[in-house]
Amino acid sequence: MFVDTAKVFINAGKGGDGAVSFRHEIYVEKGGPDGGDGGKGGDVVFVVDSGLNTLIDFRYKPELKAKPGGNGAKRDRHGPAGESLYVKVPIGTVVKKGGEIIADMTEVGQEFVIAKGGDGGFGNAHFKSSVRQTPRMAEKGEDGEIFEANLELKLLADIGLVGFPNAGKSTFLSVVSNARPEIADYAFTTLTPNLGVAVVDDTSMLVADIPGLIEGASEGKGLGDAFLRHVERTAVLLHLVDAYSDDVAASYQTIRSELSKYNPELVKRPEIIAITKVDGLDEDIVQMQIDAVKTVAGKTPVFAISAVAHKGLTEVLRALRKEVIESRKIIEEIDDGEEEIETVSLSTAKLAESWSVEKVETDDGIRFIVTGDKVEKFARRTDFSNFEGVNRLRDILKKLGVGHELRRQGAEGSSILRIGKSEFPFLEQ
Ligand SMILES: Nc1nc2c(ncn2[C@@H]2O[C@H](COP(=O)(O)OP(=O)(O)OP(=O)(O)O)[C@@H](O)[C@H]2O)c(=O)[nH]1
Ligand SMILES: [Mg+2]
DSSP states (O other), X not given: XXXXXXXXXXXXXXXXXXXXXXXXXXXXXXXXXXXXOOOOOOOEEEEEOTTOOOSHHHHHOOEEEOOOOOOOBTTTBOOOOOOOEEEEEOTTEEEEETTEEEEEEOSTTOEEEEEOOOOOOOOGGGGOOSSOSSOOOOOOOOOOOEEEEEEEEOOSEEEEEEOSTTSSHHHHHHHHBSXXXXXXXXXXXXXXXXXXXXXXXXXXXXXXXXXXXOTTGGGTOTTGGGGHHHHHTEEEEEEEEETTOSOHHHHHHHHHHHHHHHOGGXXXXXXXXXXXXXXXXXXXXXXXXXXXXXXXXXXXXXXXXXXXXXXXXXHHHHHHHHHHHHHHHHHHHHHHTSOOOOOXXXXXXXXXXXXXXXXXXXXXXXXXXXXXXXXXXXXXXXXXXXXXXXXXXXXXXXXXTHHHHHHHTTOOTTOEEEETTEEEESSOO
């Protein structure tokens, strides 16, 4: 069964670091701080492009990386923003992160920021205050969002009707479903795919009537290969072969060879063959045509139908249903394989503010581990090699009430705190 999926590594740009610098003025030995801010890192943005119809390219190039922001510089110069990466995806692409859908790309031209670039750090020009005339610290830029995402291409329909022009595809759709496509006695009546829902034994199946294909379609003959891409997005194929065709076996084979030239995967899809328009034909002739197709059909089941006389339709629909249910099972298995994400009831803003402290015994002694979105964010932006920077983080912990809790749990000035990957003493030593 065909399920188009790809795993990609998404890496938005890191924000640039802020600069530490002081103005140099004539007659002034040390001017005020003038270190500029780092630029924002580039985002990773998905854009729906009508020219694409598979995720195959992502299998070869799974890393999607945007550019980092530039660092700040002296004389209040801010770093330039990193260039965002725009990635073209086919319509119907669903993006999942940890099993959860984060984007559903349903319209041509639609854009979605999949991963945000990190904010740039503030330069020291920001940290000037009445008590701190010469701030010798700047923030580091934040990392851009980095994660693994699963892409899935949604199918256009459960069943795709394929065959030569005039084979009776639209007529079939109009009889088995609620759709009312245009039907006429000439080739290429259908110019865009029609969709309809067919119901058999309580199962609804979405059927796509695809414009007629001819020999050379894969190279652009007839209506060309534009419609082969719709075939790519159907799970099960129903080949309709006109019973009045001189060579039914060749008709079926021509279509398969065009499908295969366009995408070799297409001939591996589950398929059913139906010889159409048998209402006006003698039974021997119908049987002869069935036998002729069977010589080349391999294991593919062959039916004879008349859409006009409503003959053989339920049988074909039941055979299709079997294949459709099978293909849906495979999709479900893929979905079930992904871990469930816990739902949280706190609002995201509240959640970001919240923090917790845990005292743990490690090989290196006692550690007070502080967790929480906001504190971790500040810690990531802190340059731990700079004591002023670390002091600012200590101020923030105090303001958030973390200091109080640390003391309650027995932390002393020399106790080591751990936030994210960084460790530092509770109070300046
Ligand atoms: N006798 C008979 N004629 C049929 C049957 N099904 C379709 N036809 C006729 O065949 C012709 C073509 O039918 P369509 O359904 O438009 O064929 P199509 O495959 O959609 O053709 P394109 O859209 O051009 O690819 C029409 O004149 C239909 O009336 C059938 O079961 N019996
Ligand atoms: Mg048609």
